[in-house]
Amino acid sequence: MDTTPPAGSELAELTAALNTFSAERHWQPFHTPKNLVMALSVEAAELVEIFQWLTPEQAADVMSDPERGEHVREEIADVLAYLLGLADKLGIDPAQALRDKMVKNAIKYPPGAPGL
Amino acid sequence: MDTTPPAGSELAELTAALNTFSAERHWQPFHTPKNLVMALSVEAAELVEIFQWLTPEQAADVMSDPERGEHVREEIADVLAYLLGLADKLGIDPAQALRDKMVKNAIKYPPGAPGL
Amino acid sequence: MDTTPPAGSELAELTAALNTFSAERHWQPFHTPKNLVMALSVEAAELVEIFQWLTPEQAADVMSDPERGEHVREEIADVLAYLLGLADKLGIDPAQALRDKMVKNAIKYPPGAPGL
Amino acid sequence: MDTTPPAGSELAELTAALNTFSAERHWQPFHTPKNLVMALSVEAAELVEIFQWLTPEQAADVMSDPERGEHVREEIADVLAYLLGLADKLGIDPAQALRDKMVKNAIKYPPGAPGL
Numbered sequence: 001m002d003t004t005p006p007a008g009s010e011l012a013e014l015t016a017a018l019n020t021f022s023a024e025r026h027w028q029p030f031h032t033p034k035n036l037v038m039a040l041s042v043e044a045a046e047l048v049e050i051f052q053w054l055t056p057e058q059a060a061d062v063m064s065d066p067e068r069g070e071h072v073r074e075e076i077a078d079v080l081a082y083l084l085g086l087a088d089k090l091g092i093d094p095a096q097a098l099r100d101k102m103v104k105n106a107i108k109y110p111p112g113a114p115g116l
Numbered sequence: 117m118d119t120t121p122p123a124g125s126e127l128a129e130l131t132a133a134l135n136t137f138s139a140e141r142h143w144q145p146f147h148t149p150k151n152l153v154m155a156l157s158v159e160a161a162e163l164v165e166i167f168q169w170l171t172p173e174q175a176a177d178v179m180s181d182p183e184r185g186e187h188v189r190e191e192i193a194d195v196l197a198y199l200l201g202l203a204d205k206l207g208i209d210p211a212q213a214l215r216d217k218m219v220k221n222a223i224k225y226p227p228g229a230p231g232l
Numbered sequence: 233m234d235t236t237p238p239a240g241s242e243l244a245e246l247t248a249a250l251n252t253f254s255a256e257r258h259w260q261p262f263h264t265p266k267n268l269v270m271a272l273s274v275e276a277a278e279l280v281e282i283f284q285w286l287t288p289e290q291a292a293d294v295m296s297d298p299e300r301g302e303h304v305r306e307e308i309a310d311v312l313a314y315l316l317g318l319a320d321k322l323g324i325d326p327a328q329a330l331r332d333k334m335v336k337n338a339i340k341y342p343p344g345a346p347g348l
Numbered sequence: 349m350d351t352t353p354p355a356g357s358e359l360a361e362l363t364a365a366l367n368t369f370s371a372e373r374h375w376q377p378f379h380t381p382k383n384l385v386m387a388l389s390v391e392a393a394e395l396v397e398i399f400q401w402l403t404p405e406q407a408a409d410v411m412s413d414p415e416r417g418e419h420v421r422e423e424i425a426d427v428l429a430y431l432l433g434l435a436d437k438l439g440i441d442p443a444q445a446l447r448d449k450m451v452k453n454a455i456k457y458p459p460g461a462p463g464l
Contacts (some may be wrong), residue, residue, distance in 0.1 A: 010126045010211050011212040021218055024227040027139065030285045034167045034175035038284040040195070041389060045277030047153045047202075048396075052270040053262045056404065060149035073208050077217035079156070080210045083195055086163075090179050092189050094196045095126050101193035102137055106169050111140040145403045154400040157273060161393030164280075168386040170379045172288065242358045242443050253450055256459040266407035269395045272427070279434075283382045291382035295438050305440050308359045308431065308450035311388070312442045315427055318395075322411050324421050327358050333425035334369055343372040345380040 005079045005093045022085075033089050040082040047075045121209045131200045138201070149205050156198040163191045237325045247316045254317070265321050272314040279307045353441045370433075381437050388430040395423045407443045 005012035022028050050072055051059050056099045063069040121128035138144050166188055167175050179185040203210045237244035254260050282304055283291050295301040319326045353360035370376050398420055399407050411417040435442045 004143055005126075011207040014211060014214055015217075017218060021222070032172055032176060033178060034170065035159075035284055037163045037167050038280050038386065041157065041164050041275045041393075042281045044153075044157040044160040044195075045274045045280075045389075048157050048270050049274045051150045051153050052267055052274060054150065056150055057149055060148060061157075061291060062149060062210055063208075070204075072206060073213045074217055074220075076203055076206075076208055076210050079160075079195070079199055080214050081217070083192065083199065087192055090185075090188060090192075090194055092179075092321075093131060094192050097189045097193040098118070098130055098196050101190055101197070102133060104190075109141055134286075151400055154396050155272060157277075158393045158397045158400060161390045161396075164386050164393075165390045168383055168390060242399055246405055246443060249447075249450060253454070257457055264408060265410060266402065268403055269392075269399050273389065273392040273396050276385075276392040276427075279352060279385045280389050281393045286361050286382065288380055288382055292380060294381060295440075301438075304438060305445045306449055306452075308435055308438075308442050309445040311392075311427070311431055312446045315424065315431065319424055322417075322424075324411075324424055325384055326424050327362060329421045329425040330362055331365075331429050333422055333429070334365060334421075338369070341373055343385070 004091060005095060009095070011093070011095055013083060014080070015088045018081055018085055019088065031085055031089065033086060036082055036086040039085060040079065043078040043082055047072065047079065050075065062084055082098060084116060121211060125211070127200060127209070127211055130196070131204050133196055134201055135204065147201055147205065149202060151196055152202040152205060156195065156202060159194040159198055163188070163195065166191065192212060237327060240302060241327070245326055246312070247320050250313055250317055251320065251341070263317055263319060263321065268314055268318040268321060272311065272318060275307060275310040275314055279304065279311065282307065352436055352439060354444060357443070359441070359443055362428070363436050366429055366433055367436065368387060379433055379437065381434060384430055384434040384437060388427065388434060391423060391426040391430055395420070395427065398423065 005015060022031060050062065050068065054062065062072055083094060087097075121131060138147060166178065166184065170178065178188060199210060203213075237247060254263060282294070282300065294304060315326060319329075321339065353363060370379060396409065398410070398416065410428060431442060435445075
């Protein structure tokens with residue numbers, strides 16, 4: 001199994017920057033795994049909130065309004081931040097975890113099979 | 117502003133693999149921005165579900181059980197998958213969005229200031 | 233199966249008040265089942281947000297601060313509002329649904345059995 | 349301010365039944381406010397999961413399939429269960445909280461004003 005992202009990778013660089021950021025603000029005691037999963041789900045919900053009253057057409061066009069587009073971009077950043085923070089606390093490399101999950105899903109969902 | 121992750125990066129590689137995976141299964145029509153934010157929040161909740169009844173101590177030790185650890189790892193993979201899928205649909209580079217958000221947060225939360 | 237809450241009940245009274253409230257503001261076109269489940273999950277996340285950085289002890293004592301207690305109370309109201317709105321749109325009586333679920337859970341989780 | 353639901357009301361009856369159910373299974377130690385908000389958000393996400401890949405038209409018609417309709421009904425029951433459990437732990441009457449919130453929202457959102 002993996003440990004954290006490989007040194008020098010994009011996710012390792014971001015994780016290190018986030019850890020420095022939290023350390024400088026003395027936030028680490030709050031960043032327990034249980035609290036981080038809560039924060040991750042809250043940030044995901046803040047993305048949902050942007051889309052909840054939009055029609056599918058409005059949702060597909062959400063980036064055309066610069067202010068709202070920037071809002072979406074910031075919430076995506078927040079989700080990534082807590083995902084990396086959680087993965088780091090637990091010793092997981094999210095990129096490797098996703099590669100492994102795709103191998104597993106390729107068997108679970110064979111190409112061309114019906115349904116989701 | 118960014119567009120998608122820079123070619124050759126880890127996130128660009130994963131995004132391309134996810135797009136191929138979805139295309140082979142004809143899932144793209146379902147992967148609208150509105151549906152993807154819903155799926156992202158559902159996967160985040162599946163992480164929360166693993167932790168909801170654990171004490172802080174049990175939560176901190178969640179990876180010590182191999183089966184549960186693998187479950188956590190898979191849910192982290194799922195969150196990353198939908199986050200990358202959503203960002204790709206919207207033309208956002210999540211890594212650059214996070215770098216920009218950290219710059220903004222460094223001003224909002226000066227080091228050493230009290231509270232979260 | 234049930235339809236909506238029985239006339240005269242507390243939940244029927246609240247549902248009727250919510251429907252009048254939405255009609256007066258022309259919000260009904262937005263209140264589709266898909267949008268209402270999204271809004272429900274967002275309101276639940278706003279409750280999570282209040283608790284995410286609290287220790288278990290602070291969380292248990294959350295109502296002792298009047299301002300935060302009122303915040304919790306308002307978010308609970310919001311969750312109930314969208315739950316009733318969704319149930320009404322779908323023709324479900326939430327109270328009867330819960331009574332039926334408890335009968336089912338009483339079989340699934342016999343008293344005295346270990347674990348959750 | 350309220351305390352718990354008034355004796356004899358529908359929500360008081362359900363709350364009492366839920367408390368008995370939990371007591372018989374020794375679940376109360378797990379039902380801290382922090383854990384209950386997590387469980388509430390997870391159940392809300394299970395509702396979202398049912399709707400996430402549906403078109404607005406399919407979502408509006410979700411109850412026409414008996415099995416899926418029953419699934420929706422059970423998830424609505426689960427959300428109500430954790431909402432009542434949380435409110436009970438915190439000494440909140442959800443029905444009264446919602447009445448008070450509607451008074452507040454009637455001022456915040458005057459009838460006929462544009463937008464959400």
